[in-house]
Amino acid sequence: MTVPPGRRERKKAATRQKIADTALRLFLERGYDAVGIRDVAAEADVAVTTVFSHFASKEALVFEQDQDFEQRLTRAVTDRAPQEPLVPALRREILALVRHCTADSAAPIWHMIDASPALREYEESMRLRHAESLAAAIVAEPELSRSPTACRTLARFAVDAYSLARDAADPEAAVDEIFHMIEAAWAATSPAPNHPNSPGPSGS
Amino acid sequence: MTVPPGRRERKKAATRQKIADTALRLFLERGYDAVGIRDVAAEADVAVTTVFSHFASKEALVFEQDQDFEQRLTRAVTDRAPQEPLVPALRREILALVRHCTADSAAPIWHMIDASPALREYEESMRLRHAESLAAAIVAEPELSRSPTACRTLARFAVDAYSLARDAADPEAAVDEIFHMIEAAWAATSPAPNHPNSPGPSGS
DNA sequence: GACCATAGCACTAACGGTTAGGGTTTAAAA
DNA sequence: TTTTAAACCCTAACCGTTAGTGCTATGGTC
Structure with missing residues (x-):
């Protein structure tokens, strides 16, 4: 925690952020119910399982903070x-x-x-x-x-x-x-x- | 509501009750998560869609009152x-x-x-x-x-x-x-x- | 009694969130 | 370097839920 974060943790954080940003953008563009997890994953260019390794549920994508x-x-x-x-x-x-x-x-x-x-x-x-x-x-x-x-x-x-x-x-x-x-x-x-x-x- | 309920309404109420009773029994026997809607429907001898025509969700089966x-x-x-x-x-x-x-x-x-x-x-x-x-x-x-x-x-x-x-x-x-x-x-x-x-x- | 509208239910098939299983890359530790 | 394990990918499935469709029996109407 006190050392400068390694490349791995930075990449992980970047992936998480990319997923969250993509999800929120799609949700606001097309409506929450009209966007599936598979859409979010495809648009963020990650696998569906990766989405769920960062966020416990679809709803959690909205309440990131x-x-x-x-x-x-x-x-x-x-x-x-x-x-x-x-x-x-x-x-x-x-x-x-x-x-x-x-x-x-x-x-x-x-x-x-x-x-x-x-x-x-x-x-x-x-x-x-x-x-x-x-x-x-x-x-x-x-x-x-x-x-x-x-x-x-x-x-x-x-x-x-x-x-x-x-x-x-x-x-x-x-x-x-x-x-x-x-x-x-x-x-x-x-x-x-x-x-x-x-x-x-x-x-x- | 004031007339004696017809056969149709009695049958409907009976079906609903049978589903609720069966569900609660199975849930208590095997645990809520271990029992699927398909199990409840089969045990109550109704179709899955019938279950959802009486109860809005699986959870609603538990909170009948x-x-x-x-x-x-x-x-x-x-x-x-x-x-x-x-x-x-x-x-x-x-x-x-x-x-x-x-x-x-x-x-x-x-x-x-x-x-x-x-x-x-x-x-x-x-x-x-x-x-x-x-x-x-x-x-x-x-x-x-x-x-x-x-x-x-x-x-x-x-x-x-x-x-x-x-x-x-x-x-x-x-x-x-x-x-x-x-x-x-x-x-x-x-x-x-x-x-x-x-x-x-x-x-x- | 014949007739129709409709409530109740069944069946199949699917959708969408979620997870298990198993494999690949790569950063980090030894 | 070698090894470990975290992060990620893919496939296939599970489960709650719903749409579409059609059958049957009940209750009301002529």
Whole structure:
């Protein structure tokens, strides 16, 4: 990881990128359902099996930056300034993600996703995975001392906020409104009794 | 619907039931992934196309009572006692659903679902549909006068409570804990300004 | 009772995503 | 150099799902 990447890894990354680019281009040109995996493979000049060695499924070709999303969420929790309350940090990150996804440049892709049940379902499933990662990050925060259930609930609510806001008429206002509810929900949780070193709701 | 069902409809219902029973039996005997649609069709003595004329997908064979769930949720909202606050009514219904799904008799089925990614994904997708139905029911409640975003958020949170509680170590305690958070979130929403006949948060 | 429209079901064949099996090249390690 | 194994290719298939077509029996109509 620390050495300059060898030719092999560069070639592999190039192949992966070529497949992803080709797939997205074809999908946007002809429509997701009208393009088969065999078309993508032929156009990218690779074998079908190579496509599936880089991407777990046809849907995964569309959500290439999956890991980015997940890392941004967990880092918003783990890398926030010391003593910064948890929920506002989450709110900031979710707002940035919503802005990113509702930008004009992303419109064609999201239009395509909305048009395909398979892609919508895949994205839902992705969100749940992200919520679980986020929940793990929140549970691991030492100074919060909330119950695991409360932490998992917060994670789920935060990811819901992203999803609900994206579908709302005014996404940014929706983020405000939903996080107002989440703040109240989190404030209603009480610190677990086995961490008596937190005199108040310091983590809110 | 009010007349005694004719022979035709009885036969159709019988075929459907036979397919569902056969499928569930085979799935539990050999495992969901080890049983193909062609196996189910052969064992139920029908054609493959007949299976798909009764059920939209292989996964749908497992979640036969889909509509029950959806109706119970929306009715918990629409059929609650007059003046009864919304959130406790939801809490009661979710608790009942969680009890129903965590009962010992349902254990084998849920074990099978947990073992199959396809089934888990299908159930997630089903939950979102239910959340949308529930949201529609809540938005339609006349005396609430909350913003559509707040209503949709409440619906999503309630369905999350079901999902999170089912996975928790103590499901019933989790329902309590999560609905405590939901109560606070809902209380933090303010009635919409265009319904001045609600002096306080009467719908909480 | 004869007649027709249609719902329900069967059969074949195929489509499209996905995977197994087995072989070839080539970067990298020994 | 020699060896190893990762990346890739090809073929053939599996499986869920659907289209096309046609048969049969049921329910309503004259």
